[in-house]
Amino acid sequence: MSEPETSFDEGRYLYCVVTDGDGSLSTTGLEDEQVRVIREAGLVAVVHDCSSLYDSDSATEIQRWILAHQSVVDDAGEAFGTPLPFQFDTIVRGDDEAVRSWLREEEATLTDHLEALAGRWEYRIEVVWDEDAAREELEAADDELQQLAERRDSADEGTGFLLNKQYETRLDQLLSEQRRAEAADLAERIGSEVTELVDLGERSTVGLDVGGADEEVDVLARFAVLATDDEQEAVGLLLDDVAADPGIEVRFTGPWPPYTFTPELGEEGPDASDEV
Known part of the structure; x- marks a missing residue:
């Protein structure tokens, strides 16, 4: 076009x-x-x-x-x-x-x-977690991290630097795996209650963001869901349970027109400029 x-x-x-x-x-x-x-x-x-x-x-x-x-x-x-x-x-x-x-x-x-x-209307869900607390739990629970920490603490400066890089790489990997697993579990639980769910990951979008534009938060998951009134109520109850975890904050906004779920009409549709 x-x-x-x-x-x-x-x-x-x-x-x-x-x-x-x-x-x-x-x-x-x-x-x-x-x-x-x-x-x-x-x-x-x-x-x-x-x-x-x-x-x-x-x-x-x-x-x-x-x-x-x-x-x-x-x-x-x-x-x-x-x-x-x-x-x-x-x-x-x-x-x-x-x-x-x-x-x-x-x-x-x-x-x-x-x-x-x-x-049906669009609702936005943002789940924020305490990443520092999650790191501390992983450090206490993972045997490989503990072994790396012991070797790092007793090594000379050069070896200690390399071992610390291995430690941080391992910790980041574990944290990423935990985030993906928990986000996938949330997507499955929420998706079973709604007409449709889109995983927004950590991307930001104009206009419908549930977090402030300048606000720095540790995002576990972001979703857009398409739901009836009854489905929205069921999601709200589910998210109340999720938010009961002391390390979790849930932001649930809507109803919005279904921007995320509007299909492309193809090149025969109206002209449009690039979206900002």
Whole structure:
């Protein structure tokens, strides 16, 4: 797909698509643009008129735009039910008829996705652990570490340096294995309670992070889950048990529109700039 032009004669900024119903929407979006809906084929596209992509060298401005985008998707979800959200700066080139034409062409695909998401919302889970405490437990329990420590402490400076590197390598390996094992166990337990789970690892994402952007924490696992209200309650109870461990802190946020679970619509879908 070729790089999109940054400006054009006419376009519609696309926030999301929802299933048509009795809902109505009155809100403003990026730069206080008036948001409106375009109906076609049993679907509703939530848009505002535009003639360029939203591009800036200011990270603060881009973050403000992304939050405004998410706010509109939230409002659409409240008005119509679970939306199919699109990434920031997704544009349909042309007028309202271009949007209607796209909705007609993609009716089957969009309807299938909306039906799969209906009544389900995204939740984010971050599990933080006391890594220092985990290290101390491993140091006390692992025979190989204890042997390396004894040899290191009685060796000369050069040999002691090499033995200490072996010690730290072994400790880091054990810690990584423990983190992976505990994260996999959590994923299995949580995954059995929800419609779908995505392991986010330690990656950060814009807008929906459960931790503060500047906050340094030792992350054991991060997940996004797609869940009904009943499934969300079951996950909450499970996470209460997880958080009962004195070395564990759990952060559970939502409901959010299902950004993580929105499928790619392929090259026939609307144009979009790179997501920041």
